Amino acid sequence: MIAKTPKPPYYAVIFSSLMAVEDKTYKRTSDRMVELAKAQKGFLGIESARNDLGITVSYWQSLEDIQNWKNNSEHQLAQKNGKEIWYQDFKVRISKVVHDYDFFK
Amino acid sequence: MIAKTPKPPYYAVIFSSLMAVEDKTYKRTSDRMVELAKAQKGFLGIESARNDLGITVSYWQSLEDIQNWKNNSEHQLAQKNGKEIWYQDFKVRISKVVHDYDFFK
Numbered sequence: 384m385i386a387k388t389p390k391p392p393y394y395a396v397i398f399s400s401l402m403a404v405e406d407k408t409y410k411r412t413s414d415r416m417v418e419l420a421k422a423q424k425g426f427l428g429i430e431s432a433r434n435d436l437g438i439t440v441s442y443w444q445s446l447e448d449i450q451n452w453k454n455n456s457e458h459q460l461a462q463k464n465g466k467e468i469w470y471q472d473f474k475v476r477i478s479k480v481v482h483d484y485d486f487f488k
Numbered sequence: 489m490i491a492k493t494p495k496p497p498y499y500a501v502i503f504s505s506l507m508a509v510e511d512k513t514y515k516r517t518s519d520r521m522v523e524l525a526k527a528q529k530g531f532l533g534i535e536s537a538r539n540d541l542g543i544t545v546s547y548w549q550s551l552e553d554i555q556n557w558k559n560n561s562e563h564q565l566a567q568k569n570g571k572e573i574w575y576q577d578f579k580v581r582i583s584k585v586v587h588d589y590d591f592f593k
Contacts, residue, residue, distance in 0.1 A: 384541065385504045385579050395502060395583050397545055399490045399535050430504050432537035436489065440502055440543060446586075466591065474490050474590040478500050478583035481551075485579040486571065 386428025386442055391480045393427055394443045400465075400473035401436060409469045412461050423452050442480070449477060491533025491547055496585045498532055499548045505570075505578035506541060514574045517566050528557050547585070554582060 402409075420426055420441055425448025431439040443449050452458060465473070507514075525531055525546055530553025536544040548554045557563060570578070 385506065385577055388581075391581075395500075395581065397500060397502065397585075399545075401490065430541055430543055432539050432541050432543045434537050434539075436535060436537050438535055438537045438543045438545060440504075440545075470591065472490055472591050475588060476493075476496075476500065476585045477587040478585040480502075480581045480583040482582040483580060486575065486577050 384430075385485075386430050386440075388427050388442050388480070388483070391483055393480050394446060394449055395478045395480050396441045396443065396449055397476040397478060398439045398441070398473065399436060399476075400439075401471045402469060403471035404469055406469075408464075412464065416458060416461050419455065419457060420452060423455070424448055426452075446477070489535075490590075491535050491545075493532050493547050493585070493588070496588055498585050499551060499554055500583045500585050501546045501548065501554055502581040502583060503544045503546070503578065504541060504581075505544075506576050507574060508576035509574055511574075513569075517569065521563060521566050524560065524562060525557060528560070529553055531557075551582070 417429060420429060425444035427442035427444060429439065429441045431437070443452070453462075522534060522536075525534060530549035532547035532549060534544065534546045536542070548557070558567075
């Protein structure tokens with residue numbers, strides 16, 4: 384679904400990735416990370432899609448919230464496995480949303 | 489593919505959408521818009537994925553480049569058809585990429 388984010392400014396983490404191996408542990412970890420992210424302070428929403436390329440965008444209140452999420456210990460382990468097992472390539476872009484509009488305006 | 493963007497800062501347009509109708513004209517227009525975007529001043533790259541939700545992120549040198557692309561006449565017509573025919577919902581978020589990292593650092 385399209386995330387219902389508040390009025391800008393807020394922050395977006397754009398995570399683009401290419402899979403190397405997509406096993407059961409990946410799927411379970413991926414679902415768990417979404418669940419865990421949702422429980423973090425400052426979390427505003429998440430959107431995901433994948434064909435060959437996967438794009439996940441998570442939205443946050445502040446850069447500090449993003450840093451805290453990056454440093455979460457369970458997330459750190461997932462990041463390590465992502466790098467060593469699941470992804471052949473990825474890029475993370477931290478951005479400040481300055482303006483938005485939608486279907487209705 | 490993962491876009492090869494320069495060192496930040498640069499800008500990202502995050503376009504999230506849900507389809508209403510996906511016809512041949514949509515596919516043709518979508519391909520044409522990518523081709524046209526690539527020819528615009530300030531274009532840096534584009535990434536796309538779709539399941540139920542579609543996410544397209546395009547990267548630009550400046551906010552002015554994004555505004556010019558939005559106002560491009562052929563793109564304006566595509567936006568009109570998008571709203572009237574192809575999409576049931578969408579959201580556009582304009583953001584400034586302040587930091588990035590990848591697999592190799």
